[in-house]
Amino acid sequence: MKKFVIAATVAATLVSAANAADINICVEGAYPPFSSTEPSGEVVGFDIDIANALCAEMGQSCELVKTDWDGIIPALLEGKCDAIIASMSITPDRMQIIDFSTKYYNSPAGFIGAEGMMESGLDGQRVGVQRGTIHHSFMEGVFPNVELVLYGSQDEIYLDLVAGRVDAIMADSIAMQEGFLDTDSGAGYAFFGESYSVPEYHGDGAGVGVRQGEEELRDAFSAAITAIRESGEYSMINAEYFDFDIFGG
Amino acid sequence: MRFDLVADNWVMFAEGAWMTVQLTALSLLIGFCIALPAGLIRARRIRILSPLINIYVYAFRGTPLLVQLFLVYYGLSQFEAVRDSFAWPVLREAYWCALITFSLNSGAYATEIIRGAIETVPKGELEAAKSLGLSPRKVDFLVLIPSALRRALPQYGNEVVFMLHGSVVASVITIQDILGAGRTLNARYYIAYEGFLTAAALYMSITFVLVFAFRMLERRYLRHLRVSH
Incomplete structure (x- = not known):
C-alpha cells in the first residue's frame, strides 16, 4: 500500500512537471505558411511565432500542443489546452461555443x-x-x-x-x-x-480561441496582441512570411 | 448537447435524406435490371456470356465500394482522353459517378443472389409446368423467374439495406447526402456527436421502413413456404 502511495505521488509529480507551463496552446501544423510540421516533428510557422511572441509579452511560459483541426475545439473544451492559436477565424457560429481574443491577422x-x-x-x-x-x-x-x-x-x-x-x-x-x-x-x-x-x-479575422468564461485570459491575449503590434515585434514576424501587412484593416 | 443546431439545419438534413433515398433507390433499380438477365445467364451457364459476367461479379464483389468510387471519380478524370470524350459530361458529375458505381456494385451482388435463387427452384415446379404443356419461354416467365424472385426476397432485402448503408461513401465525392449533412454540421460548429447521431437516426429510420416493407413482401409472397401450426 505504501509503495502504491509513493508510486502515485511520483506519477503525480511527473504529470505536473509535464504540465508545468502556465498556458497550453493548441496549434495545428498542417496549414502552411501559418503552421506546418517539420520532418523533426517540430511545428513552425506564422501562428507559432505569434504564439511565442504573445507568451513572451504576457510573461507566461507556454507549451504548444499539436492538434488536428477537426479536434481542436473539442481539445480546448476538454481542457487539453487553454488557448487555440491556429488561424481560426472569429465567427458568430464559433462564438456560440468558444470565445476569442481580438484578431491577430485578417487575410482576405x-x-x-x-x-x-x-x-x-x-x-x-x-x-x-x-x-x-x-x-x-x-x-x-x-x-x-x-x-x-x-x-x-x-x-x-x-x-x-x-x-x-x-x-x-x-x-x-x-x-x-x-x-x-x-x-x-x-x-x-x-x-x-x-x-x-x-x-x-x-468574421473579424483570426483570433486566439479560449473557453467561454475565461475573460481574463482572453483579455490578456488581446492586450498582448496590441502590445506586439506597437512594439514592432509583430512586423518583424510578419516580414519573415509575407511582403505585406497581414494584420489587415 | 446542441441539438438546437441540428434543428436550425433541418433543411440540410431533409435534403440529404432525399439525396440518400433517391440515389439508393435508383442504384438498386438499375442494379436489378442488370442482375436479372445476368443471373439467368449465370444459372444457365450460357457460353462466353457467363464467364464474362463472372469476371464482372468478381471484380465488383472483390473490391471495396469506396475504392470503386475513387477509381470512377478521381481515376477516370485523370486521363485527358476521358476528359475530352463524349462521356465526360456524365463523368464530370459526382452524382452520375456515384450512380454508375453503385448500380454496377449492387448489380454484381444481386446477380449472385438471383443466380442462387434460380438454381434452387425445385425441379418439380418446372416439371409440373412442362407437364401442363407450357412452352419453355412460358415456363421461364410464368414459373421459374417468379418463383426464384420470391425465394430471393430475404437475401435481396439484405442487399437493399447494405446498399443504403454503402451509399454513405457518396459524401466523400462532394455529394450532400445524410452523412454529408452530418459532416457539414461537424465542420461548421465542431460538434461531432449531435450531427452524426442525427445522421445515424435517419439511416436507422430508413432501414426500419425497408426491413418492414420486406417483411410484408415476404409474408405475402412466401406464404406458401411458412410452416403453419
Missing part, C-alpha cells in the same frame, strides 16, 4: 479559376468550397446563383479544378497562393474578381 478571401475568368460570369458556374468553412457560408449568402460543390479538404478542390469539375474555388487568398498557384499544377490559373473580407461571414 478570393476566387481563383482559369486565367481570364470573370466574377460577372459566375452565375450558374460551379464553385468548390471546403465544407463548413466561412467560405461555404459566404458563398451561400452572397452568391446564391452559383452551384456550390462541397469538399472535405482544400487539396481535393484543387484536383477537381484541374480536372474541370469545378470552374472556380473560393477560399483564403494566402492559402491558395501558397498551396496551389505557386505549385506546378497551378499553371494557367489565377485570382479573379474582388478579394473579400465581410465581417458578417468572414
